[in-house]
Amino acid sequence: xxxxxxxxxxxxxxxxxxxxxxxxxxxxxxxxxxxxxxxxxxxxxxxxxxxxxxxxxxxxxxxxxxxxxxxxxxxxxxxxxxxxxxxxxxxxxxxxxxxxxxxxxxxxxxxxxxxxxxxxxxxxx
Numbered sequence: 854x855x856x857x858x859x860x861x862x863x864x865x866x867x868x869x870x871x872x873x874x875x876x877x878x879x880x881x882x883x884x885x886x887x888x889x890x891x892x893x894x895x896x897x898x899x900x901x902x903x904x905x906x907x908x909x910x911x912x913x914x915x916x917x918x919x920x921x922x923x924x925x926x927x928x929x930x931x932x933x934x935x936x937x938x939x940x941x942x943x944x945x946x947x948x949x950x951x952x953x954x955x956x957x958x959x960x961x962x963x964x965x966x967x968x969x970x971x972x973x974x975x976x977x978x
Contacts, residue, residue: 881920885909
């Protein structure tokens with residue numbers, strides 16, 4: 854049952870954080886398209902590990918991460934006011950490369966399909 858509760862709270866924190874990030878005035882957060890891929894709240898609800906995906910260059914992603922780290926106190930307060938918990942979880946931001954990795958795999962598969970090597974060997978004996 855605790856697992857379901859932490860999962861629900863993780864989703865609420867993620868939703869509140871997505872709304873709050875849009876209102877941050879830091880210009881570093883305007884460098885790329887920032888999206889939250891997932892959020893994991895610890896069992897004691899003190900920490901929330903937030904996975905961030907940034908559409909843009911690697912330099913943009915680093916700047917966005919610096920901006921999020923700088924605004925983490927304000928974001929924590931905003932999440933605390935939107936999600937009714939005894940303690941607002943401390944936000945730990947982590948860059949998530951899964952979307953860019955998935956896009957790269959998709960490009961490779963498309964290229965192999967165009968070259969005709971994806972369908973298998975054409976000369977089966």
